[in-house]
Amino acid sequence: MSGPHMSGKGVGLEKSPPVKLPNEPTITPQIVAEHGLSPEEYQRVLAIMGRTPTMVELGIFSAMWSEHCSYKSSKVWLKKLPTKAPWVIQGPGENAGVIDIGDGQAAIFKMESHNHPSYIEPYQGAATGVGGILRDVFTMGARPVANLNALRFGDPAHPKTRHLVSGVVAGIGGYGNCMGIPTVGGETNFHAAYNGNILVNAMTVGVAPTDRIFYAAAAGVGNPLVYVGSKTGRDGIHGATMASTEFNEDSEEKRPMVQVGDPFVEKLLLQACLELMATDAIVAIQDMGAAGLTSSSFEMAAKGGLGVIVELDKVPMRETGMNPYELMLSESQERMLIVLKPGREELARKIFEKWELDFAVIGHLTDTERMVLSWHGDIVGNIPIPPLVTEAPVYERPWTLTPLPAVLDAAKVPAPKDWRASLLALMSCPDLASKAWIWHQYDHLIMGNTAIRPQDGDAALVRVNGGHKGLAMTSDCTPRYVQAHPETGGRQAVAEAWRNITAVGAKPLAVTDNMNFGNPQKPEIMGQFAGAIMGMAEACKVLDFPVVSGNVSLYNETEGRPILPTPTIGAVGVIDDIAKSVGSRLTQAGLGIVLIGETAGWLGQSLYLREACGREEGAPPPVDLAVERRNGDFVRSQIIMGRVEACHDVSDGGLVVALAEMSIAGGTGMEIGPPAGNAVPSHAFFYGEDQARYVIASGSADDVIEAAEAVGVPAVLLGYSGGASLVVKGLLSLPLSDIKTAHEVWLPGYMSATE
Amino acid sequence: MKAAVLVFPGSNREGDVAQAIELVTGRKPQMVWHGDGDFEKTDLIVVPGGFSYGDYLRCGAMAAQSPVMVEVRKRAAQGVPVLAICNGFQIVTEAGLLPGTLMRNAHLKFVCSDVHLKVETSQSLFTNRYQAGQVIRVPVAHAEGNYFADEETLKRLDDRGQIAFRYCAPDGTVDGTGNPNGSIRNIAGVFNETKTVMGLMPHPENAVEPMFGGCDGKALFEGLVEALT
Numbered sequence: 001m002s003g004p005h006m007s008g009k010g011v012g013l014e015k016s017p018p019v020k021l022p023n024e025p026t027i028t029p030q031i032v033a034e035h036g037l038s039p040e041e042y043q044r045v046l047a048i049m050g051r052t053p054t055m056v057e058l059g060i061f062s063a064m065w066s067e068h069c070s071y072k073s074s075k076v077w078l079k080k081l082p083t084k085a086p087w088v089i090q091g092p093g094e095n096a097g098v099i100d101i102g103d104g105q106a107a108i109f110k111m112e113s114h115n116h117p118s119y120i121e122p123y124q125g126a127a128t129g130v131g132g133i134l135r136d137v138f139t140m141g142a143r144p145v146a147n148l149n150a151l152r153f154g155d156p157a158h159p160k161t162r163h164l165v166s167g168v169v170a171g172i173g174g175y176g177n178c179m180g181i182p183t184v185g186g187e188t189n190f191h192a193a194y195n196g197n198i199l200v201n202a203m204t205v206g207v208a209p210t211d212r213i214f215y216a217a218a219a220g221v222g223n224p225l226v227y228v229g230s231k232t233g234r235d236g237i238h239g240a241t242m243a244s245t246e247f248n249e250d251s252e253e254k255r256p257m258v259q260v261g262d263p264f265v266e267k268l269l270l271q272a273c274l275e276l277m278a279t280d281a282i283v284a285i286q287d288m289g290a291a292g293l294t295s296s297s298f299e300m301a302a303k304g305g306l307g308v309i310v311e312l313d314k315v316p317m318r319e320t321g322m323n324p325y326e327l328m329l330s331e332s333q334e335r336m337l338i339v340l341k342p343g344r345e346e347l348a349r350k351i352f353e354k355w356e357l358d359f360a361v362i363g364h365l366t367d368t369e370r371m372v373l374s375w376h377g378d379i380v381g382n383i384p385i386p387p388l389v390t391e392a393p394v395y396e397r398p399w400t401l402t403p404l405p406a407v408l409d410a411a412k413v414p415a416p417k418d419w420r421a422s423l424l425a426l427m428s429c430p431d432l433a434s435k436a437w438i439w440h441q442y443d444h445l446i447m448g449n450t451a452i453r454p455q456d457g458d459a460a461l462v463r464v465n466g467g468h469k470g471l472a473m474t475s476d477c478t479p480r481y482v483q484a485h486p487e488t489g490g491r492q493a494v495a496e497a498w499r500n501i502t503a504v505g506a507k508p509l510a511v512t513d514n515m516n517f518g519n520p521q522k523p524e525i526m527g528q529f530a531g532a533i534m535g536m537a538e539a540c541k542v543l544d545f546p547v548v549s550g551n552v553s554l555y556n557e558t559e560g561r562p563i564l565p566t567p568t569i570g571a572v573g574v575i576d577d578i579a580k581s582v583g584s585r586l587t588q589a590g591l592g593i594v595l596i597g598e599t600a601g602w603l604g605q606s607l608y609l610r611e612a613c614g615r616e617e618g619a620p621p622p623v624d625l626a627v628e629r630r631n632g633d634f635v636r637s638q639i640i641m642g643r644v645e646a647c648h649d650v651s652d653g654g655l656v657v658a659l660a661e662m663s664i665a666g667g668t669g670m671e672i673g674p675p676a677g678n679a680v681p682s683h684a685f686f687y688g689e690d691q692a693r694y695v696i697a698s699g700s701a702d703d704v705i706e707a708a709e710a711v712g713v714p715a716v717l718l719g720y721s722g723g724a725s726l727v728v729k730g731l732l733s734l735p736l737s738d739i740k741t742a743h744e745v746w747l748p749g750y751m752s753a754t755e
Numbered sequence: 756m757k758a759a760v761l762v763f764p765g766s767n768r769e770g771d772v773a774q775a776i777e778l779v780t781g782r783k784p785q786m787v788w789h790g791d792g793d794f795e796k797t798d799l800i801v802v803p804g805g806f807s808y809g810d811y812l813r814c815g816a817m818a819a820q821s822p823v824m825v826e827v828r829k830r831a832a833q834g835v836p837v838l839a840i841c842n843g844f845q846i847v848t849e850a851g852l853l854p855g856t857l858m859r860n861a862h863l864k865f866v867c868s869d870v871h872l873k874v875e876t877s878q879s880l881f882t883n884r885y886q887a888g889q890v891i892r893v894p895v896a897h898a899e900g901n902y903f904a905d906e907e908t909l910k911r912l913d914d915r916g917q918i919a920f921r922y923c924a925p926d927g928t929v930d931g932t933g934n935p936n937g938s939i940r941n942i943a944g945v946f947n948e949t950k951t952v953m954g955l956m957p958h959p960e961n962a963v964e965p966m967f968g969g970c971d972g973k974a975l976f977e978g979l980v981e982a983l984t
Contacts, residue, residue, distance in 0.1 A: 173865050177896070178806040180767025264765050264809025356764065443867045443896040445961050445968060448771045463967070578966065 018054050019378045021323065027052055035062035041393055048387045056325045056373060056381045063291035063329060064298060065392055067554050072393045073520035074552045077533045081547040082540045087509055088548055089210065095136040095287065096206075097548025098213055099510045101574045105464060106210045107471055108142040111150070111203035111514040111570040113553035117258040118200040122167025127175040127261040128333050129202045134179060135287035138270050139336065141214040141277050142206025145447065146462045147176050149186035149202050150475040150514070150568045151438075154195030156430050156750055161190070164198050165438075166751065171261075172202070173441040178263035179270070182450055183442035184460035186475055190430040193483075196558025201514040201551075203570040205473055207464055214277060216286040218304035218339045218365055223283055225297070225308060225363040226345070228352050229269050229335035233318035235259050236292070236331025246519055246557045265334040265357070272355040273336065281344035288335040294328045296337040297363075298371060302389050307368035313376045316358040324373055324380045339365060399526035404485050408604035408618030410684035419732040422612050424742040426653050426687075427660060429611045433746035455665060457583035458503035458649050459573070470578035472506035474571050478652070479564035481620035484605050486528045486565055490535025491623040493569045495691060498543045499649045501573035502632040503694060505581045505639035508573040511540065513550040518562025520554045528565040529554075535623075536567060542625035545571070582639050584648035585666030589722035591645055592701025593672050595655065597631050597693030598714045601684025607653045608687035621689050628692040634713045635694050643700050650693035656686040656728065658695050659718075663726050664740040672719030673729035682731060697721055756983040758784035759797040761827070761843075763818045768804035768958065772840065775960035776801070779976040792822035798983040799836050800827055802843030804896070804958065814857065814899045815845030824850050836880055836983065837952040841897055844944075844954035853947055853954045854912065855904035860897070861937025867896040869968070870935050870957060872920040872943050873927055879950045882919060884978035890927045891971035893962040895935050900956035902938040902945075912945060919944035919953055 025031065032042045035058055045053055045061050053061065063069060071078065083091035089106055090098035096110035114129025130147060137144050149172055154161045176183045181204070236259035276282060284304065286296045293315070301308040312324045318332070340348055345361060352359035366372070373381035416422035426432055439454040451470055452461035459474040476497040482489025494511065501508040513536065518525040540546055556563040575581050603609050604618025638644050646666065650658045663669050674685050698704050701717055708715035719729075727733045758776050762769050769786065776784045784801070787794040807818035818824065824846070831837050831852055839847040845857045860866060869892050874885040885891065904912065912918055920943040924933040929941050936956070944955025959972025 170864070177865055177867075177898075178765070178767070178809065180805065262809070264806060264811065267767065267806070268764055440868050441865045443865070445867060445894050445896060445958070446768060446771065448774055448961050448964070448967055450968075451966050 017051065018380050018382055020054065021380060024055050027058060035059065036066060037062055041065060044391055044393065048384065048391055054381060056328055057383055059325050059329050060294050060381065060383060063294050064388060069291050069295055070392050071552055073395050073397050073554060074515065074529065075394050076396050077530055080533055080537045082537060083546050083548065085544060085546045088546055091546065091548050092550060094215060095139045097510060097512060098140065099548060100210060101469065101471065104210050106208050106213060107205060107572050108137050108140050108208055109203065109205040109512055109570065109572055110136050110549035111201050111475065111512045111568060112136065112551040113514050113516060114200045114202065115197060115516065115553050115556055118168055119198050121258040122164050123171040124258050124260050126168040126171030126200050128259045129200050130172055130175040131261045131263065131266050131333055132289050133202045133204045134181065134266065135289065137204040137206040138273060139214065139285050139287045140208065141212050142208040143274065144181045144204050144206040145449065146205045146460065146473060147181050147183040147203065148473060148475050148570060149183065150477065151186065151188045152194045152199035152479065152566060153190050154198065155192040156190050158195045162751060168200055169438050169441055175261055175263040177443040179267050180446050182444045182446050184444050184450055184462060185454055185473060188435050188438060189479065191479065191564055193564045196561060197556040197563050199516050199563065199566055201568045203475060203512065205471060205572060212277065214282060214285050216284055216300050216303055218284045218300040218306050220283055221306065221365050221367045223342055223365045224340050224345055224361045225310065225365065226338045226340055226348065227315060227335065227360045227362045228338060229357055230262065230265050230332055231316040231318040231358055232327055232330050232335065233332045234322065234326055234330060237326060237329045246555045259331045259333050261333050268355040268357055269334050269336065272352050272357055275351050276348055279347060281340050281348050283339040283341055285336060285338045288337060290331065292329060292331045298385065300337065300339060301371065302385050305369065307366035307370045307385060308363060309366055309372045309374065310363040311374050314360050314362040316360050324375050397520050397526045398523045399530045400523040401527045401531050402486050405617065405619045410601045410603045410681055410688065413603045413609060413613060415681065415683035416612060420734055423656060423660065423732060423734065424739065426607060426611055426657055427739055428742040428746045429607065430746065431607065432653055432657060434744045435747060436744065437747040437751060451578050451581060452504060452583050456585055458500040459506065461504055461578065461581050463578055468577045468579065470506065470575045470581060472501045472504050472573040472575060474500040475568055476500060477566050477568045479566045480605050480616060482532055482565045482567060484620045486531030487535040488620045488623060490532035490567055491539045491625065492620065492691065493567055494536050494539035494543065494545060495623050495625065495628045496651060497569040497571035498545055499632055501571055502636050503647045503649045504583065505636060506573035506575040507636065508543065508545055508571060510546050510548045510572060512570040513547055514568040514570065515550065515552045516556055516563060516566040516568065517554050518557045525562055532565055532567045539625055543629055580640055580642065582644050582647050584646055584662050586646050586662040586668045586670065586697050586721055587666040588645055589668060591697040591699055591721040593670055593718045593721060594696050594698055594701050594704055594715055595693065595718050596635055596696060596708065596713060596715050599680060599685055599688060599690050599693065601680035601688040602690045603684055603688055606687060606689045621691050623691045631692045631694065631713050634708060634711055635696065638696065638704055638707065643698050643704055644696045645699060646697040648695050650695060651689065654687040654689050660726055660739050662695065664736050664743060667736065668721050669723035669725045669727065669736055670719055670721045671723065671727040671729065675716040675718065686728065756780055756799060756980045757797045758799040758801060759787045759794055760784045760801045760803055761787050761789065761823055763789040763805065763807035763821065765807045765809050766803050766805035768841065768960065772801055772803045772960040775963045775976055778963055779973065779980050787823060789818065789821045789823050792826045799838060799979060800830065802837065802839040802846050804841030804843060807842055807846060815842060815849040818846045819849035828852065831952055834949065834951055838881065839952065839954040840958060840960065841956055844956055845899065847952065847954050852952050853945055854908050855902055855945065857899050858901040858903050859899050860901050865898040866935050867894065868935060869894050871923050871925050871933055872957060873923040873929060874920060875918045876916050878916065879919065879946060879953065880979060880982040881953045881975055882978060883982060884974035888927070890923060890925065892969055893957045893959050893972045894968060895957045897956055900936040900938065902942040904939065909940060915948060917946045917948065918942055919946055920955055
C-alpha cells in the first residue's frame with residue numbers, strides 16, 4: 001500500500017468531501033424511492049451526512065437501513081425474547097448463536113430465510129440460502145456438522161408449485177451435497193397462502209472448541225482488512241432491498257438481483273478458513289452475506305467502535321468496468337472479510353493461494369469511526385459509522401392482536417363415515433405424506449455421524465466427532481395455528497421443537513428463530529408478529545429454551561395477500577450417550593403402546609378438520625407450558641433409563657396418525673383401543689391435536705405407567721405392538737402396506753406428473 | 756496396512772474413508788494433496804468421494820489429469836491396490852484405470868439412500884471377507900452413478916469375473932427394483948483385469964458402525980487389511 005491511505009488514523013480523510021464520479025447521477029426523489037428509503041428516512045440521511053450523499057453512500061444507507069439488515073420493524077419486539085441461560089456463550093447479534101455442549105465444545109447454529117430469491121429463481125435462491133447460512137456458522141470457527149431446511153410451498157394445484165419444489169430441493173441438495181455437510185432434517189408444508197411467496201428457511205449447526213470461537217468485532221487501529229474468496233461480480237445487487245418489499249406482478253423481472261452460488265468455491269473457502277483459524281492470525285472475521293461488502297465492513301467496524309478505509313479498486317473483480325456502487329452492494333457469494341493481526345498477511349495469503357482463492361488486502365482499520373471509501377486515490381464515500389447505527393430508523397408500528405377464535409365443539413365435527421378411508425386420506429395429504437422424495441436428494445449420511453436419519457425419529461441426531469455425545473436438532477412451526485391465534489401458535493412452535501428434541505432422549509438447549517411474516521405496515525400483520533413473539537417468549541422462558549440467533553423475513557406478500565404467519569423454530573439439544581437415544585420406528589412385537597399426556601379431543605385447526613371436513617376454523621389447541629415441561633421431562637427420563645424402545649410426539653393429524661407413522665416406519669403393526677372409561681368421542685380422541693403428548697413403545701409399560709402416576713403425568717396403555725396391520729379395536733384394521741403406499745406415493749406422483 | 760487417501764479440491768468423503776480405515780487398522784492413513792505427485796509408498800491408495808474440482812467439466816475429468824493421478828497410474832501399473840469410491844470411481848474411469856463410464860442417474864436426480872448389493876466374487880483383495888452371492892446393505896450418495904460400458908466390454912467383464920458388486924433387492928434378486936441409478940446390468944462396482952483396482956459407487960466407509968448405518972461395509976476394509984498386512 002502507498003499514499004495517504006497508509007495513515008492509520010486517516011487524518012484529513014474524514015474532512016475530504018467525496019468526489020463525484022463521471023456519469024454519476026444527481027440524487028432525485030425518484031432515486032431515493034428506488035432505494036427503498038422513505039422521504040423521512042432520506043431526511044435522516046441528509047441530517048447525518050450534512051450534505052447530499054453520493055450514489056454509493058445512498059446505496060449504503062439503503063442497504064443498511066433495509067428491513068432485512070436493520071430489523072427496523074421487528075427490533076422492539078425481538079427484545080422481548082429470552083436470550084440467556086448458563087449454557088449460552090453467544091446470543092443474538094453475532095453471525096450465529098453459540099451454546100456450551102460440555103467437554104470444551106460448543107454448538108454454533110442459526111436459521112436464515114432466503115424466501116424472496118427462492119421464489120424468483122428457486123435453484124440459485126435456495127442454493128445460496130444454504131451457502132449463506134453455512135458461512136454464518138463457519139465464520140465463527142465452527143466446522144458445520146448438519147443442515148436442516150424448513151420449506152413452505154403453495155397449493156400443489158397452483159401452476160408454479162411443482163417447478164418451485166423441484167428447483168428448491170435441487171438447489172439445497174446441489175449446494176449442501178457438494179459442501180459435504182449432511183442435510184439431516186427439516187419440514188415441508190403446502191398451503192395456498194404461500195402461492196406467491198414460498199418460504200425457504202435454512203439452518204446450519206456447527207461444532208467448535210469453546211476457546212476457538214471467532215467474532216466479528218474489529219480491533220486494532222492500522223490492522224489490515226483482507227478480502228478472501230470469490231471475485232466480486234454484478235450479481236445480487238440490492239438483494240437486501242428486494243427482500244424488504246412486497247412482490248407484485250413484475251417481481252420476476254428481479255431475477256438479476258438473485259445471486260448465483262458456487263458450492264465448490266465455498267468448500268475451498270471453508271477449508272481455507274478453518275486452516276487460517278487454526279493459526280493465531282485472525283482478529284475478526286465476517287462473511288459477506290446480505291448487502292455484501294457494505295454490511296460486513298460496516299458491522300465489523302461498528303462492533304469494534306472503529307473506523308475503516310476501504311480501497312475499492314483493490315477488491316478482486318469478476319468483470320471489468322465495475323464501479324464503487326456495484327462493489328459495495330454486490331451480493332456475490334463465497335466471500336469473507338477478515339481483520340488480520342499485523343504482519344500475518346503473508347501467512348494468510350499462502351493458505352488462500354493454496355486453495356486457489358482470491359486474497360487481497362483492501363484497506364485497514366482507523367480510529368475515526370468513519371467508513372471512508374477510496375477509488376484509485378479519490379475519496380468516493382465518507383460516512384460516519386455511529387449515527388448510521390444509532391440513528392437508524394426503528395419503528396413501533398401499530399399492531400392489532402388477532403382475537404382468539406371461538407373454541408370448536410368436537411361434537412359438532414362429524415365423525416368419519418369410513419375410518420379406513422379417512423386415515424389413508426390423512427396419511428397421503430400433502431402436509432403429512434412422506435417427504436422421502438425430497439430428503440433422498442440430500443446427502444444425509446456424509447461424515448458418518450448420522451444416528452437418526454430423516455423420518456426415523458422426531459429429531460435428527462448427529463454424533464459429535466470423537467465421542468459418545470450427540471446433537472439433536474429439529475425445525476418446527478404449525479402455521480395454521482399461528483394464523484388462528486398467533487400467541488398460541490408461537491407457544492406451540494417452541495413447545496413442539498422442545499418436544500421433538502425430548503422424544504429422541506436429548507435435553508433441549510436453545511433455539512434459533514426464523515420469523516416469516518407479511519407486510520409489517522399493516523396493523524393486523526404486525527399484530528401477528530407481536531402475538532407470535534409473546535407466545536414464543538413465554539414458552540422459551542418456561543422451557544429454559546433461550547433464543548440464541550435468528551432472522552426476520554417480512555413483506556412476504558404478493559398483491560396484498562400475505563403468507564400464513566410462520567415463525568419457524570430451529571432447535572438444538574444434546575444427549576451425553578448417543579446409545580441411549582431412541583427413534584420413532586416400531587420394530588418389535590410385544591411392546592406396550594403407552595400414551596403420555598391428556599387427551600381432551602381438540603379438533604379446532606386440526607388436520608382432520610381441514611382435510612376430512614374442508615374447514616379451517618376454531619381455536620388452535622392450547623399449550624400448557626407447565627404440563628409440557630412435566631410430561632417431556634418424564635418421557636426423557638424414561639428414555640434415558642432404557643425403558644423406551646420407540647417414541648413419537650403426537651402432533652399433526654393426532655394420535656392415530658402418530659401410531660400409523662411409528663408402525664410403517666418400523667414395519668411392525670399394533671392392536672390398540674381407547675383406554676377404559678374414555679369419554680372423548682372416538683374421532684376426537686384419535687384425530688384431536690391436544691398438545692404435550694407422546695406415544696412410547698415399551699417392554700416395561702407397567703413400570704412406565706407406575707412411574708408416570710408417581711409424578712402426576714397422565715399415562716395409559718393403549719395396546720401392544722405386533723402383526724402387519726394397524727388395528728384400532730372397533731374402528732379400523734389396515735394392513736401396513738396399504739398405509740405405507742398411501743403415505744409414500746403422493747409426492748413422487750405429484751412431482752412426476754406433467755400437469 | 757499403510758494407506759494413502761488422495762485429496763482433491765472438492766473431495767468431501769476423504770474424512771469418512773480415513774475414519775473407516777483408522778477404525779480397522781488403528782492408525783490414520785496418510786492424506787495426499789492433489790498436487791503431490793511424490794507421496795510416500797503405501798500398501799493401498801484410496802481415491803475418495805466428493806465433487807473434485809466441483810465436478811464442473813465432467814465428473815472426475817479434471818482430477819484424472821492432476822499430478823497425483825499420474826503417480827497413481829504409475830503405481831497401479833506396478834500392482835499397488837487402488838480403491839476408488841464414488842467420485843473416485845469416476846476419476847479412475849476417466850484416468851483409464853477401469854473400463855466403462857459413469858453417466859447421470861437415469862432419474863436425473865441426486866440419490867442418497869441405503870441400497871443392497873450382491874457380492875459377485877469373494878476372489879479379490881477387496882471382497883475376500885464376503886461370500887460370493889452375499890447381500891450387503893450400504894448407502895449410495897451420487898448424481899452420476901449410472902454405470903455404462905459397451906456390450907463387448909460388459910461381456911469381457913463378465914467372462915473374467917471383473918464385476919465386484921451389483922445392485923439388488925434385499926433378497927438378492929438382481930432386477931430393476933434395487934437399481935438406484937439405472938446402471939447397466941445393475942453394476943455397482945468393477946475390477947481391473949488384475950483385480951488390484953476396484954471402483955464402486957456405494958460407500959462402504961459409511962457402513963462400518965452399528966448405530967450409523969450398520970456394519971456391512973466394514974468387511975471390505977478388514978479384508979484389505981488381511982490381504983495387505
